[in-house]
Amino acid sequence: MFENQIIIHVDMDAFYASVEMRDDKTPVGKPLIIGSMPNERGVVSTCNYEARKYGIRSGMNIKEAFNLCPKGIFMHPNFDKYRKVSNQLHKILESYTDVTEYIALDEGYLDLTKKVNSWEDAGRIGLEIKKRVREELSLTCSVGLAYSKTAAKMASEEKKPDGYFEIPNRDEFIKLVLDRNVRALYTVGEKTAKKLHLYGVDTVRDLQDKKNEVKRFMGKQGEYLVDLAFGFDDRKVIPYKEEETKSISKEFTFQKDVSSFRLLDDVLFILAFRIEQRAKRLGLYGEGVSLKITYSNMKTITRSTLISANTNDAYTIYENTSKLLKNVPKAEVRLVGTGIYHLREEDGRQLSFFDVFSKESDIVKEKAEAKWQEMKAYYKIDFDKIKNISNGMNIYGYIERMREVMESMQKYNI
Numbered sequence: 001m002f003e004n005q006i007i008i009h010v011d012m013d014a015f016y017a018s019v020e021m022r023d024d025k026t027p028v029g030k031p032l033i034i035g036s037m038p039n040e041r042g043v044v045s046t047c048n049y050e051a052r053k054y055g056i057r058s059g060m061n062i063k064e065a066f067n068l069c070p071k072g073i074f075m076h077p078n079f080d081k082y083r084k085v086s087n088q089l090h091k092i093l094e095s096y097t098d099v100t101e102y103i104a105l106d107e108g109y110l111d112l113t114k115k116v117n118s119w120e121d122a123g124r125i126g127l128e129i130k131k132r133v134r135e136e137l138s139l140t141c142s143v144g145l146a147y148s149k150t151a152a153k154m155a156s157e158e159k160k161p162d163g164y165f166e167i168p169n170r171d172e173f174i175k176l177v178l179d180r181n182v183r184a185l186y187t188v189g190e191k192t193a194k195k196l197h198l199y200g201v202d203t204v205r206d207l208q209d210k211k212n213e214v215k216r217f218m219g220k221q222g223e224y225l226v227d228l229a230f231g232f233d234d235r236k237v238i239p240y241k242e243e244e245t246k247s248i249s250k251e252f253t254f255q256k257d258v259s260s261f262r263l264l265d266d267v268l269f270i271l272a273f274r275i276e277q278r279a280k281r282l283g284l285y286g287e288g289v290s291l292k293i294t295y296s297n298m299k300t301i302t303r304s305t306l307i308s309a310n311t312n313d314a315y316t317i318y319e320n321t322s323k324l325l326k327n328v329p330k331a332e333v334r335l336v337g338t339g340i341y342h343l344r345e346e347d348g349r350q351l352s353f354f355d356v357f358s359k360e361s362d363i364v365k366e367k368a369e370a371k372w373q374e375m376k377a378y379y380k381i382d383f384d385k386i387k388n389i390s391n392g393m394n395i396y397g398y399i400e401r402m403r404e405v406m407e408s409m410q411k412y413n414i
C-alpha cells in the first residue's frame with residue numbers, strides 16, 4: 001500500500017557561488033563561474049544567477065562558458081570552505097529530525113512524517129529552515145515540502161532561488177508535471193529520455209498513456225518510471241550515518257575479460273576520478289587506498305595500503321592503486337575496482353604548509369594531465385568529456401571502447 005509521507009527537501013541556491021559572494025563582495029552583481037579557469041581544461045561546477053543569464057550552466061565546458069561571458073569572474077572551487085558551511089546547514093536541519101539524508105554538500109531530505117502532527121506544522125518548519133539559513137548562514141535556500149521524495153525534490157526546484165513550494169499529494173503532483181517533459185521527473189536523465197522518445201514518450205502524459213509499452217520494453221526501469229509518472233514513490237529518507245561511509249569505492253566489470261594490465265591500470269586511473277568526485281562532494285579524505293580484482297575464474301582479491309597524507313585526489317589515489325596492481329598475479333580479469341578507506345573530514349595537513357602543498361597539487365594536476373594525454377594518444381580516444389570531476393558523464397562507454405581498442409591491438413600484435 002502506498003502511503004503519503006511528509007518530506008522536506010532543502011537545496012541551497014547556487015551554493016558554491018553564493019558562499020564565495022558572501023565572503024567576498026567583489027563578484028556580487030557580476031557573473032561568477034566556479035570550476036576550472038578559462039585557460040585550463042574542465043567544466044563549470046556552479047555559477048551564480050548573473051552568469052546563468054548568459055546561458056552558462058553547470059557541467060558546461062569552461063571554454064564555452066568563457067566565450068559566452070569573457071568578462072565573468074572565474075574561480076576554482078574551495079571545497080573545504082563549502083564543507084564547513086554544509087556542516088552548519090546539517091546542524092540546522094538536524095534540530096528538526098534525525099531522519100535526514102544528504103545527497104550533496106548543499107542538499108538534503110528531512111522525513112517529518114512521525115515528527116509533526118499536521119501538514120501545516122511541516123510547512124512552518126520549512127519556512128523556519130529558510131529563515132534560519134538566511135540568518136545563521138547569510139545564504140538562501142529553496143525548500144520543497146511534499147508527500148514523497150521525488151515530489152519534495154521537485155517542489156524545491158519549482159520556485160528557485162529562495163523558493164518555497166508544497167506538493168501535498170499525488171493529484172497535485174500530476175497536475176504540476178503532466179504536460180512537462182519526462183526530464184521533469186528528476187531521476188530521468190538524458191539517456192533515459194532519449195530511450196523514451198523512441199517509444200513516442202516525451203511528456204509525463206505520454207508516459208501515462210503508454211504505460212504498458214514502457215513497462216514491456218524497459219522492464220524494471222519502465223515500471224519505476226510509470227510509477228513516477230503517476231506520482232507513486234515510497235522511497236524512504238535514509239539517515240546518513242557516519243559509520244556507514246567507511247569507504248568510497250568504484251568498480252568496473254568488463255563486457256569481456258581482459259588480459260592487458262596496461263588497460264587495467266588506465267581504468268584504475270579513470271575510476272579514481274569518480275572516487276575523487278564522490279569524496280569531494282562528501283568532504284571526505286581517505287587514509288588508505290584499495291584495489292580489487294576479480295579474475296575470470298571468479299576468484300576475487302583485494303589489496304590495500306595506507307598513504308602518507310589523507311587524500312581525495314584522483315591522481316594520488318591512482319598512483320597508489322597502480323603500485324598495488326603491479327604486485328598481483330597476472331591472469332584474465334573480469335572486474336577491477338579501487339577505493340579509499342578510513343575516511344575522515346580533515347586532510348590532516350598543516351595550514352602553514354599551504355604554499356608547499358598548493359605547489360604539490362599543481363604537480364599532481366600536471367601528472368594527471370600528462371596521463372590523460374598519453375592515454376589519448378594510445379587509445380585514440382578523446383577523454384576531455386570525462387576527465388573533469390564535476391562532469392557526471394558515464395564512463396562505461398569510454399572504458400569499453402578502450403577495451404576494444406586494446407583487444408584489436410593485441411589481435412594484430414601492435
Ligand SMILES: [Mg+2]
Binds near residue numbers: 011012013015
Ligand atoms: Mg543547490
